[in-house]
Amino acid sequence: MTRPRVVIVGGGFGGLAAARRLARAPVDVLLIDAENHHCFQPLLYQAATAALAPSEIAWPIRHVLRGQANATVLMATVLAVDADRQTVTSSAGEFAYDFLMLSTGSTHSYFGHDAWERHAPSLKTIADAIAIRSRTLKAFERAEAAEDPEERARLLTFAIIGGGPTGVELAGALAELARRTLPPEFRRSNPARARILLVEAGLRLLPSFPNRLSEVARRSLIRRGVEVLTGTKVEDVRDGVIVADGRQIDVGGAIVWAAGVRSSPAGRWLDAPRDHSGRTRVEPNLAAPGRPNVFVIGDAAAVVGPDGRQAPGLAPAAKQMGAYVARVIRARLEGRPEPAPFRYRDEGSLATIGRNAALVKIGPVSLTGFPGWVFWSAAHIYFLIGARSRFFVAVSWAWSYVSFQRGARLITRA
C-alpha cells in the first residue's frame, strides 16, 4: 500500500520544521527546493561582511534530513501547481501529492523600481551574501589603488537602505569591518574613514522594537560611526542614492537594499487571494481558501491569529507554522479533530549592532549592550543546525572577538 505523499516546496525554516515533525507519521515526505542548502538567514549579514564562511551558515537540506527515512529531498525548481489534479510541476518532472505545503519564503521588493536592483542588491540568499561581500571588499581594494583623494572617498562610501534588523545589523558589521578589522592592513588609504550611511524612510530604526530600544540602536550605530538618516525617503538609486530633499550621495562602495519584502509566487500558483506584499491569505488552519489539503506557511502566508494579530515574517513564525501544519496532517490521517486555529507565539525579538551590543526583547524583559550581546550570541549558536556548525561558529566568533579579524575575506569571481 502506498502511503499518502506530503510534498513540501521550500527547505527554509517552515518547510524543514514541517518535514521533521512528520518523521514518525505514516506518510512519505518529498521536499523540493531550488537550492541544495538550507540557509540560516539570521546570520546572512555575517556572511556578507566576511565574518562567517557561507558553509558555516548553510547546510545541504538532504544532510539535515539524512536520518529521516520517510523523507526524500530533490533539488528542483517548482514551476506550477495544479490543485485540481493535485500535482506539482518542477524542473525535475511532475509529482502527485496528497498534501501540499508551500513554504517558498519571500524575496526583496524594490517597490516598482526593479532597475535599482542592479545597483543595490538585496540580502536573501547565500549567493547574495557572496556578491555583497565581493562588492564590499573590492571597494576597499580599489580605494587602496586609487590616487585621487576624491575618488578614494567615493569608493569608501557605503549606503544601506532600510532600517529594519537586516539594515541595522549590516551597518554595524560593516562599520566594524572598516574601523577595526581592515585598517592595519592598508597603507595608502584608511578604511576607518569609510562613510557608512543607513537610510530609513520611517522615523525610527527597528520599528518592531519598543521606542527606547530603537533609540539605543541609533545611538550605538552613531557611536560606531554610522550616519543614521531616519525619515529619509530614497527617490532614486544609481551610482549613488538620491534622497527626498534632492540631495545626491555618491556611493562608490556598495549599496545594499534592505527595505522591501515581497512574497514568493506561491499564491499565484494557487490563484489564491493575496495581500499587498503578495502573501497568500490563508484560512485559520493555514490551508489555502477552498483547498483544504494545500497549506501555505512562513513568509508566503498572510495569517491573522484569533487575537487579530498578524504573524510576522520571521524564522520563529515560519517554524511554528510548519510544526502546526504537521499536526493538522497527522490529526487528519488519524481521524482526530484538527488542532485549534494557528496562533503565533511571540518568542521575542533580537537584533545585533556589533561587538558587545545587541538588543533583546522577550515579553517584558529587554536587554541591551553586553548582556544583550551575550544572549544574542548564545541564542544564535543554539538555533544553528548541527553540532559541527555550532562548534565552528562559536570558535569563529571567539577568535574574531579576541583578534578583531574576520575569517572569510574572499573576493571570488564568477
Next chain:
Amino acid sequence: MTRPRVVIVGGGFGGLAAARRLARAPVDVLLIDAENHHCFQPLLYQAATAALAPSEIAWPIRHVLRGQANATVLMATVLAVDADRQTVTSSAGEFAYDFLMLSTGSTHSYFGHDAWERHAPSLKTIADAIAIRSRTLKAFERAEAAEDPEERARLLTFAIIGGGPTGVELAGALAELARRTLPPEFRRSNPARARILLVEAGLRLLPSFPNRLSEVARRSLIRRGVEVLTGTKVEDVRDGVIVADGRQIDVGGAIVWAAGVRSSPAGRWLDAPRDHSGRTRVEPNLAAPGRPNVFVIGDAAAVVGPDGRQAPGLAPAAKQMGAYVARVIRARLEGRPEPAPFRYRDEGSLATIGRNAALVKIGPVSLTGFPGWVFWSAAHIYFLIGARSRFFVAVSWAWSYVSFQRGARLITRA
C-alpha cells in the same frame, strides 16, 4: 630619500616568500596580484570536493603581510612590463620599480584544444574549485531527480584527466565523497555506484614518484573504486571523453582537466626566451636574460641548477626561489657579492589518496598507508598560513574523519 622599490607581481608561494624575506631590508615592497587572496593550492582539491571551505585555504594577501610595514599590497591586473623604463603597467596604473620579481605562476594547458576547457575545467584557483564543487554536487542532485536508470548512470560518471598529484588526489577524494559521505542522504539513487575514471596518457600514475609508490597509488585507488586507465590518451572531450582506441565514455557528472600546465605570460611581457611550456629561461641567479634587476621565479621560470636538474613546478621550489631572490637583492643593496647560483633543494614529495592513505617520499625514506597519511596531514597543517587556519583545518579534518561528513557542500550560483 626614497628607498629602492621592489615590485612583486603575484602573491603565490614565491611572491609571498620574497616579500617576507625583504621585511627588514631597506626597500619598499609593492606586491600586486589580480586576486585579493593567496591560495594554498596543495589543498585546492579538498575545496573542490567540499571537504574544506574556500576560506579555510585562502587568505587575503594583505592580511598575511599586515605586520610588515614596508609592504604595500594592491589588487590589480598587470598588463605589461617596460623593462627599459623600469615600469609595470597595471589596471591600477603604472608603477616604477628598481627591482622586479615576476611570480605569476602557471595556468592549465589543453595542448592546443582550448575548446575542451568548457567541458573539462581545470583546478588552479579558488573560483575553479567552487565551480568544480558545484558541478560535482549538482550531478549527484540530478541523478537523484532522474527517472531513467541510464540517465542516472550517465550523471554518476566522472572523469579526471591526468594522473599527476592533482588527478590522483581528486579521484581519491571524489571516491570518498561518493562512497562514504553521500549514500545515507539519497533515497532514489545510489551515489556509491558512481563511476570515477582517472585517465592518464603515460604508463603510470605520479611519474615524479618511484615506481613502487606509483603502483601503491594505483592499487589504493582501485580499492576505493576508481577506474584507473593508464596508457590511455584522450582524443576528444565533449559531453564525454573519447580515448585513443576510439572508445567513448559518456560523462554526465564532471570532467576535470588535471593534465597540462602552461606558464603565465611573464616571459612574453619581457620578450625573453621561453621553454615549451612558456616558462622564462632565467640566468643562474633567476634574473631574466639581459635584465639583471628583473627576476622570474616559481612556475613562471625554467631554472636549471648547477647539478643540471630542473626545479619542479611545486610550492617548495617557488618558496626557495622567492627567498633566494630576496637574498640577491639584499646582497646588491649592501654591496656584498651575490649568493651562489640558485640550487633547488628537494624537500620530498607528498600525495594523498584518501582516508588513511598517502604517499611520502623524502630522500631515502618513503611512507605509505596510515603512517604516510598522518605525516601528510601534519605537514599540510604545518604549512598553512596562520594559527586560525591551522586550527580550523585540523578540526575540520578531525570531524570529517570521525563522521565521514564534509563541511562545505554548497552549490552556489553566480
